[in-house]
Amino acid sequence: xxxxxxxxxxxxxxxxxxxxxNRGEExxxxxxxxxxxxxxxxxxxxxxxxxxxxxxxxxWTAAAKNEIRRSRADATRALVERLAQVRARPKVYVSASAVxxxxxxxxxxxxxxxxxxxxxxxxxxxxxxxxxxxxxxLGMRVACIRTGIVLGPDGGALGRLLPIFKLGLGGxxxxxxxWNSWIHIDDVVGxxxxxxxxxxxxxxxxxxxxxxxxDFTRALASALHRPAFLPVPAFALRTIFGEGAxxxxxxxxxxxxxxxxxxYKFAYPQLAAALSSCTALSS
Numbered sequence: 099x100x101x102x103x104x105x106x107x108x109x110x111x112x113x114x115x116x117x118x119x120n121r122g123e124e125x126x127x128x129x130x131x132x133x134x135x136x137x138x139x140x141x142x143x144x145x146x147x148x149x150x151x152x153x154x155x156x157x158w159t160a161a162a163k164n165e166i167r168r169s170r171a172d173a174t175r176a177l178v179e180r181l182a183q184v185r186a187r188p189k190v191y192v193s194a195s196a197v198x199x200x201x202x203x204x205x206x207x208x209x210x211x212x213x214x215x216x217x218x219x220x221x222x223x224x225x226x227x228x229x230x231x232x233x234x235x236l237g238m239r240v241a242c243i244r245t246g247i248v249l250g251p252d253g254g255a256l257g258r259l260l261p262i263f264k265l266g267l268g269g270x271x272x273x274x275x276x277w278n279s280w281i282h283i284d285d286v287v288g289x290x291x292x293x294x295x296x297x298x299x300x301x302x303x304x305x306x307x308x309x310x311x312x313d314f315t316r317a318l319a320s321a322l323h324r325p326a327f328l329p330v331p332a333f334a335l336r337t338i339f340g341e342g343a344x345x346x347x348x349x350x351x352x353x354x355x356x357x358x359x360x361x362y363k364f365a366y367p368q369l370a371a372a373l374s375s376c377t378a379l380s381s
Contacts, residue, residue: 113287137183144188152169208350320370
């Protein structure tokens, strides 16, 4: 199988590409900075994995929000339009998305059948998926992976948290009551492979047991044998990130209902084992 990975230099992209090569697939890595080149690289491939997108953990100025939207929905629209011109068209289109699709709540539980919210990130995710779904009009099987907080020893959420917690400077964020729908990088990869091989529609890439931020903080501190008593107040995050602080101060309880129904078996269904794996490999 030949798979074109768009955005292969990112954290998830690196791991997906490596896993594909490990199982003997041919991987073509491209960027969406040049849509024509990306479309050309897709010709003759069996599948496309689209992971490109500007970082969202930044201060949300008007320009930053425009780039977050452009690098997802607009770039995907351009790629799908370019694919319409490809003769040897791939049969599968797998697009990244995020649990931001569901909006924030301290009380609700979301699954793949839940509707999108109406805040900025939800609108970005819904637009991203809508543009990806247009690949279905070209005869491609389309899957969208709604990813939560990704844990790995070499990037993702822990890339920023581990140095702080190793110094004993970690703590809960804001109230600590916000849900953290987390997932180990190995399971993210496994769900992408499932999508490439046989799944379609939305799939939640979140572990079956989400936790509150206060419990996530305690588990990470325990895995590192460090204290975690320095809370990060919400006002400080708003000073740094502005509106973008909502990514850290709010959350959502997301369950991988459809992912599980398709037979996916999580390598790390529980947080303690996932963090133990990541912190052991990062030391």
